[in-house]
Structures are given as structure tokens and as C-alpha cells.
Amino acid sequence: MKHIVTLIPGDGIGPEICQAMCRVVEATGVDIEWETAPAGAHLMDEYGTPLPQSTIEAVAKNGVAIKGPVTTPVGTGFRSVNVALRKALDLYVNLRPAFSLPGTGARYSDVDLVIVRENTEDLYAGIEFEQGSEQAARLIDFVGASGAGVIKPDSGISIKPISISGSERIVRYAFDYAVKQGRGKVTAVHKANIMKHSDGLFLRVARDVAAQYEGRVAFEDRIVDACCMGLVQNPGNFDVLVLPNLYGDIVSDLCAGLVGGLGIAPGANIGDGCAVFEAVHGSAPLHAGKDDANPTAIILSACMMLQHLGEMDAAARILAAVRDVLGRGEQVTYDIRRIQTGSVEGAVGTQAYADALIRSMEG
Numbered sequence: 001m002k003h004i005v006t007l008i009p010g011d012g013i014g015p016e017i018c019q020a021m022c023r024v025v026e027a028t029g030v031d032i033e034w035e036t037a038p039a040g041a042h043l044m045d046e047y048g049t050p051l052p053q054s055t056i057e058a059v060a061k062n063g064v065a066i067k068g069p070v071t072t073p074v075g076t077g078f079r080s081v082n083v084a085l086r087k088a089l090d091l092y093v094n095l096r097p098a099f100s101l102p103g104t105g106a107r108y109s110d111v112d113l114v115i116v117r118e119n120t121e122d123l124y125a126g127i128e129f130e131q132g133s134e135q136a137a138r139l140i141d142f143v144g145a146s147g148a149g150v151i152k153p154d155s156g157i158s159i160k161p162i163s164i165s166g167s168e169r170i171v172r173y174a175f176d177y178a179v180k181q182g183r184g185k186v187t188a189v190h191k192a193n194i195m196k197h198s199d200g201l202f203l204r205v206a207r208d209v210a211a212q213y214e215g216r217v218a219f220e221d222r223i224v225d226a227c228c229m230g231l232v233q234n235p236g237n238f239d240v241l242v243l244p245n246l247y248g249d250i251v252s253d254l255c256a257g258l259v260g261g262l263g264i265a266p267g268a269n270i271g272d273g274c275a276v277f278e279a280v281h282g283s284a285p286l287h288a289g290k291d292d293a294n295p296t297a298i299i300l301s302a303c304m305m306l307q308h309l310g311e312m313d314a315a316a317r318i319l320a321a322v323r324d325v326l327g328r329g330e331q332v333t334y335d336i337r338r339i340q341t342g343s344v345e346g347a348v349g350t351q352a353y354a355d356a357l358i359r360s361m362e363g
């Protein structure tokens, strides 16, 4: 079956790692037509935005996209291409698996967990009031008059909205994902003991949803600080974690650190009609055009995309090749080489690493 996928190469190292990813995916024999759509800081002059409307429409039309990283222009007022795409397409799930790979120098060799982060609410909603502004002053007056507490007059304020509907759909996604992937437990992570009306609501909804999966998927909840300690001490205790936006952001990077860092961390932003797959790392501008960046994260994101498209065999073959090449430790990019030997001597480039993966799949 032929799949049409929107390819957003992005900027910085994006185009090179995407090229390597496309070559590896095509080597599986899967029938994919890439429809390239632009995004990136280099479009500012022509379009006045790093994310043209035509790119959003292309993703909406095809329903599946894979995206290279994009630089967030500083001082333009544009928050980020990722945030804008998530908002425009209501991609409410940020899915980030963290699993051990050989040869990465990671602290643990048996991690296999999945972060399900809520992507649209919480302190990331972008509702902020600048210190000294008239709006901040009015809000401070309102809070004082309500009797809820006192905010110092020289405060800046960020709002943390968490809704029943937003919590319900993310927790349900986590449980459905656990059922589909044969995973045994979902952990809801929160700080409900302190933030009773936002995290407390999230936890209450999580318990209600969990009751509907009783007997199929186990459920527990953890306070976020204790959860972080537990993850560092014994990541094997965790399976699927579901978190509000801010904790999800922080804990998913912590989990990437458990398995070898951002260079090998895949991810996806998923909504009801669309899924955008992308590496977790940024555009690494200092490495752009040097053919030395590690394409593993975007290649593993492509594995998630292939699974989403039902191409399980192709995804499994790529994953096996990544394990094989990293495990042998001979044909690896500079970042992995440095972990292995303390020096970048003997590292191979982006495309040579992709060649090694393709040879591994063919052999």
C-alpha cells in the first residue's frame, strides 16, 4: 500500500538528517511518497513566518508528517513552529518512548518506558501577564479581592489552566496506547497535593478513566518530585507515564537522559486526525551543513511513523539495524563516538551512518 507523507525538512541539521532518514526508510521497500513542505527560520523574509499556512494545510490533508527540527527565531514574537503546529492541528499528545539501545554509554541497559505528555494546556498555554503591565495589576487586584491569596505587586504571572476535557482525552490516550501495545501499567504524574484545582483535577479525571480499564491495565499515581527520584533510581518500575504539559516536558528529557540523550530520542505529536513525527532535539545550528549530526532520533521517529502506518515489519527491521550498528560501535557519529572513547576520532558522518544501517538491513 502506498503512503503519502508530508516531509518537513526544517532548518539547521534538519535537511541532512531527513535525507538520511528517507534513505533508510526507502531501503525497507515500503512504498512512501514524500510531499515536501517548508518550515524554518530561513522562510521569514519570504513568508513573514517560519510556518507557512500551506505547510499546515499539507499536514492536515495527508494526516501524517515527519519533521526535522526548526530554529526558533529570537526576538520576532513568533513562539515556535512546534507550538504553532500543535495548536493549529490540535496535536494534544506528545508521545516519547525511552528505551535502551546498545553502545550509547547510557546509565541503564533495560529501560523501556513511554511518556504521554499533554500538549495543549497547563503553563504552556501561553497565557502570561508581564510584570508591571496594567493587565497584571488588574489580575493582582482581582486575586486580592477574591480572598484567594496575595500576589506581590511586582510579580509577572503565568496561568496554569487544566481542563476536565483536556485531561480526559490525554489519559484515555495513555490507557488505549497501553492496551494496544500490551503494556501493563499507567502512572499518572502530578503535584495534586499542592495544586488542588489544576493537578488535583487531572488526578481525579485520571482515576475516573483508570476505573474504566480496571482488570486490563494497572494504574498508580506519583507526585512528580518523587517520580523523578524513582525514575533515576529504578526506571524499570515504570511503564507508561501520563503527565500534564510542564511535568511531561521535564520528565521526558530526564528519561531521554536515562537512555543516552537527545541525539537518540524519538517523538511524535498526535491529534485525532493528524500525527507529526519528529526527533526531540533541536536544529543544532553549529553542525548544519557539516554532515556530522546523528540522524538516529529522526530515524527512530520514522519507526514510530511506520508503526502508525501499520508497517510493523519495516519498523522492526530499521530498529534491528540501529541496534546492530550502535551495538558494534564502529560506524557511529561523533556524539556517540565521544561517549564511547572520549574522543570524536574515528566517527563517521550522517550519510555514512545511514549507509551502515542500510547495509545492516540488507545483510
Ligand code: NAD
Pocket (backbone or CB within 6 Å): 013, 068, 069, 070, 071, 072, 073, 082, 262, 263, 278, 279, 280, 281, 282, 283, 284, 285, 286, 287, 292, 293, 294, 295, 297, 335
Ligand atoms: P539542540 O538540540 O539543537 O542542541 C543541543 C546540543 O545537542 C548541541 O550541542 C547540539 O550540537 C547537540 N545535538 C543536537 N542534536 C544533535 C544530533 N542529531 N546529532 C549530534 N548532536 C546533536 O538544542 P538548542 O541548541 O537548545 O537549540 C537550537 C535551536 O533548535 C533553537 O533555535 C531551538 O529553538 C530549536 N529547537 C527546535 C526543536 C524542534 O524543532 N523540535 C526542538 C528543540 C530546539
